[in-house]
Amino acid sequence: MDDLLQEFIAETRETLEAISGEIIGWEAAPDDRARLDAIFRFVHTIKGSCGFLDLPRLTRLSHAAEDALSAVRDGRRAPDARLVTAILAIIDRIGEVVEAIDAGAALDDSGEDMLIAALDGAPPPGLIAIVDAADVVAPDHNAPAFRAAKRTVRLSVDLLDDMMSGVSDMVLARNQLARGLREQGDPRLEAMLERLTMTVDNLRDTVTRTRMQRIEMLFAPLPRLVRDVAAVVGKQVSLTIEGGDVELDREMIELLRDPLVHLVRNAIDHGIETMEARHAAGKPSAGVLKVSARQAGNLILIEIADDGAGIDTDRLVAKIGREQPHRQRQLAQLSDHDRAALVFEPGLSSRDEATSVSGRGVGMDVVKANVEQTGGRIQLLNRPGQGLTVSLEVPLTLAILNAVMVNAAGSRFALSRQVVEEIVAVDQSQVRVDRFGSSAMVVVRGQRLPLVNLERLLGRPESERLRLLAVVSVRAGRYALALDDVTDTQELVVKPAAPAVMRVGIFAGQMLPDDGQPLLLLDVAGIAERAGLSFEAVSEKAVEATAVEPVRALLFDDVDGVRRMIPADAVDRIERVGTTHVNLAAGTLWLTSDGRSVPVYDGAGAHRAEDVTTVLRLQLDDRELAYPVRTAIEIVPLPDELTPADAGAASGVALVDGRPVELLDPLRLLEAMGAAVGGERPLCLLHGGEGPWMEVFLRPTIEAAGYRAVRQLAPGEQARVALAMADDADPPVGTVIRLGRARGEGVYRYDRAALVAALQEMRA
Amino acid sequence: MSGESLHLVAHVGGCGVLIETARVDSVVDVDVLVPVPGTAPAVLGLAAMRSRVATVIDARRVLGLAPGAAPAPGPNARTRAVVTAVDGHLYAIAVDTLEDVARFEIEPMPAGLSAMSQVARGVAEGEGETLLALDLDRLIAAIDGPVNAKLTPGDANTSAPTNG
Known part of the structure; x- marks a missing residue:
């Protein structure tokens, strides 16, 4: 909360500086609509921010000023000099209060009532002047003293961008240098380059981080905001937040802050119904508000979903039709989706009364403009009577992506x-x-x-x-x-x-x-x-089916001609295999694939290598199994009705297309093979001082040949074969394959084919 | 248009053009172009300017001049280009030749040449020819084709109601 307050202060200070010109301009030309709008947005933002930071004095001041300005915007009131003075006095006062908060100093609140009353034009002009003098002049002397030391530095984004591109230049130069040095092959220079590389990489990370921030920053004030807003409007709301660890460009976070606050307020004030209405609609008394963020490819998706009444599009259309009769015909032709999107029209509020919570229609059009300013999109999913989901899709402007380069x-x-x-x-x-x-x-x-x-x-x-x-x-x-x-x-x-x-x-x-x-x-x-x-x-x-997501099963014809199925999630992939990849070793068929051997399940009658043409590759944790099938048919939802059965590897029988089909239990399959994998795989001992080298270079070859490679035998274990260098003075006992360092002595150690042949000969 | 200002003098498709030096980031020879499929023909591709990526624009296309022998995107086609930034994006505007830097006073476009004024700020007198002073912002905005034909039917539908 402290950080947020600090940010609010810094931001307000900045905006005040920026807006001072507008205020002076407005004083000179009270009819200038653009200036009026800028000032209005300023007080509106202040009102929004201090509402959730719990700054009641600022809320009161900004709300009063907003009311008056709104009347001017609607043409209900002329912007006379007295009003301008009163507004300026309030804005000055806001500045003082902000400085006082920052310095932790107390500021007398006397006179604020008068400032607010001055807006209504009630008091005589003389009094306003007195108020002005008392509240503006006096604190001006104190203002510098109030300023506390800032704990953060606000940098221009341009400066950060320059830094970023400087670092990127450096990375490119580093790469060129690396290529050049590699040609020279000087190990000393390469070591230096290595250090440079590390430093540059660290620097790049740091610089990138200066612009990235977890979206948590944006979500942190929401619980408090929801509680307060719900209390004001007398509703119960339970909030869930998801995905706070998504990272976003800081600039983007700043831009999204106001829209998010608006949307959350709207959801509680307009979306979620009163408790009575919810009971009448058969909903639980507490409304559900869900705010989530996730990265979807190159977008960040922020969703604000409530389970309230949704947008009453009929009323919306009727209201716009009343106000702008010439659009009646066009309104009548809109689709449901477009009718809901009418909430984005400027100057519209679906409420007829403004409340201290949601304001008066400055909401959605401003939200949309802000989101579009980020290059993003805003979308509505309106389910009348069931709720509204607002999705903000904002682009990743500065993300680091793990990119797959493709042609x-x-x-x-x-x-x-x-x-x-x-x-x-x-x-x-x-x-x-x-x-x-x-x-x-x-x-x-x-x-x-x-x-x-x-x-x-x-x-x-x-x-x-x-x-x-x-x-x-x-x-x-x-x-x-x-x-x-x-x-x-x-x-x-x-x-x-x-x-x-x-x-x-x-x-x-x-x-x-x-x-x-x-x-x-x-x-x-x-x-x-x-x-x-x-x-x-x-x-x-x-969406409707999420609660009862069916388990899917793969239907297939087994090698014995019986139709069976297996939970689809257990199947890593379906693979066609050539018979040369399947070998019989130690009474079990082995499938060689990607340099590893995987046992082939033989319970359904695949005993010869020729029987295996297509296999289902099952994988659970690090256990693997190839299940031979005749043909894979299709993926079907697993029927709810499952008759337990206990025959072989089947765990039940279900009806598929009117035929009973066995459902295989992948755990049982793996269990059945477990013994074979552990016990029957012959050991190959990597002997002598060259053991580590063998392990690195030969292990894949050895395992592909159906062995388990070890560098030391456990007590009671016996190696089928041992590998030792031809010049090993202390060869192990038993069957030994001697590896030569050059061609001609024993099996040349880099001759893979010869080694595989020798290993297979020993195993047979 | 008061007073003279510094301009680059270049030729594009046989026409003399002026580019304000204040807007010019640098002048480069683009040698490697990465094509961008699906874009307007005026987009030749992307090129790296040190650590930044520039979009290379064929000025002849945008100006509606004879495409002539378009430089083939590839390793051997060196294209001289003027680099400028518009709305935070870097563009390299390919020109045929680049001759000079000089001060020019820009005069308003003669009446009746509205098509040209879509991309030009005015004209100036060069050595025996009239030079067209390019408006880089509008030139970039015109990449997709003639400026006044930019609204697609879809845009027209959505924007009409809000104006009404």
């Missing part, structure tokens, strides 16, 4: 690592692309996904071959993006690109990777939009 449509682009669920290498025979007019879909791991091809999207000739698919997630769904290649990942700073580039709609910003070639960040949401993908219907269903 697509003949150019290099970046994807945010966060939106990429997986990258699937396409096996031509396994992936089928179905086209329906302009849209296409692809089946990835039993799931049909829309397929988006950048070349097609950009109206270029499409390449025939599909090499890689990136499964990317957007807010409401997932789709597959065709890629040519994935080259690298890097942590990169994202900056907004020029408007001409952003207008294409598929880019989220630009980056400069270490090689100094600009890189465009793809906006996966924009791509989905441009490709005409719509997840709306799907997402709404998902």
Whole structure:
């Protein structure tokens, strides 16, 4: 709270300085609407901020001034000199109170009533002059003494930007230097460069952090604000906050502070109903307000969701229709969504009376303007009678993103690592692309996904071959993006690109990777939009179904011809295997894949390598199993009705399409194989002083050959085979493969094929 | 338009143009261009200016001059460009040649050339030719095509009600 107060003081001081010109200008020309608006916004902001900082005196002063200014804005009152003087006196007073708060000094509040009364124009002008003299002149002498030492420094963003780009220049220069030095190969210079690299990296982090702040800063005052506002309007509200650890540009946080406060106030004052109304509607007496933040790709998404009455669009339309009769026809044609969006129109309040809480319609249009100033968007999800969700989507202006660098449509682009669920290498025979007019879909791991091809999207000739698919997630769904290649990942700073580039709609910003070639960040949401993908219907269903999210199961035909299923989450992937990758060792089939051996389940009758063509790769923690199947059919929701059964690896039987189907229990499968994995895998002892080297270089090869590599035998363990260097003077007993340091003596230590052959010979 | 001010004299598609030196960040030779698919043809691509990224603009396209032999984006096409910042974004405006820096007095655009005044502040007398003084802000705003045709049908729909 202390930090917030400090910030409020610094901010008010700054605005006061900035606005002093406006005030003087307004005094000279009271009809100047722009100046009036600026002053009005100032007092309105003060009122908003001090409401939740619990500064009742400032609230009272600013509220009074706002009332008077509002009357002038509405044309109910002429801005005569007396009013101007009274407003100025109040603004001066606000400045004094702020300085007093900062210095922790007491400030006599006498005269404030008179200041406020002066606004109504009631007292004779003479009195105003007296008040002026007493309250403005006297504290002026004291003001410098009140100022306490500031604990923070406020820097211009330009200065920080200069620092950022300076550091980025340094990183690029460092990279060039590194390339140059590598050619020279001087280890001493390289060590120095290493130190430079560390320093530069630290500096880059620090400089970036100067502009980043956790969104917690923005959320911290909310509990208090909610409590106070709810107390004023006599409602019960329970607040939940999520995602406070999302990091955001400080500048952005400043810009979002006011909109967020407005939205929360609105939600409590206008959205959530009175307790009686809630009871009548069958809702719990306490309203629920949920404020959350999360990073979705290149956006920060802030949602303010209440379970109140939502926006009464009929009343809204009726009100605007009354005030602006010429729009009746246009209003009548609006969709529900557009009708709700009418709340963003300037000068509108759905309440007819202004309250001390939410004000008078300066709300939503200002909120929208503020959010759009950040380059963001504001969206409403209005569910009449059930609540309103306001989403603020603000761009990551200065985020460091973990970027996946990809090639697509003949150019290099970046994807945010966060939106990429997986990258699937396409096996031509396994992936089928179905086209329906302009849209296409692809089946990835039993799931049909829309397929988006950048070349097609950009109206270029499409390449025939599909090499890689990136499964990317957007807010409401997932789709597959065709890629040519994935080259690298890097942590990169994202900056907004020029408007001409952003207008294409598929880019989220630009980056400069270490090689100094600009890189465009793809906006996966924009791509989905441009490709005409719509997840709306799907997402709404998902919202309703969240409570009873069904477990999904993969349906397949087993090697013995029986149709079975297994919980889909247990299946890491479905893999087609060549028979050469399956070997029999120690009575168990082993699948060699990515340099490791995985046991193959044989309970359903796969005893020969030829039986294994397609496997389900199961993975739980670090235990792995390959389950051979004939064909994988599809993913189905697991039926609610499950008859327990206890036969083999099955844990139950359920009806799928009218047929009873066994449901396999992945834990039992792994358990059944557990003994085989631990006990029957023969040991390979890495003997002698070269053990560590062997472990590093040969272990993958040894394990791929079906052994477990150890450097020391536990008591009672016996090695099937031992590896020792050919020149080892103290070879172990038993079967030994001698490794030579050069070709010709024993098995040459870098001859992988020979080593595998020797190991397999020993195992047979 | 009072008094003279310093301008760069450049040629674009055979036409002489003036660019206020006060707005010029630097003059560079762009050698590597990263294409931006899907943009207006006037956007040649992106180029790195040390640690910053500039959007390279083909001035000929924006001015509606003969595209001529457009520089092929690629490692060998060196394009001379004038770097400027507009609304916080860095742009490199590609020109054919860059000749001189001199003081010029800018005169108003002759009447009847409204199309040109969309991107120019006025004209000045050069050596045997009339030089067009570019308005960089409007030049950048005109990237997507003629300025007066900028409202898309969609924009027109949404903006009409609020004006009413």
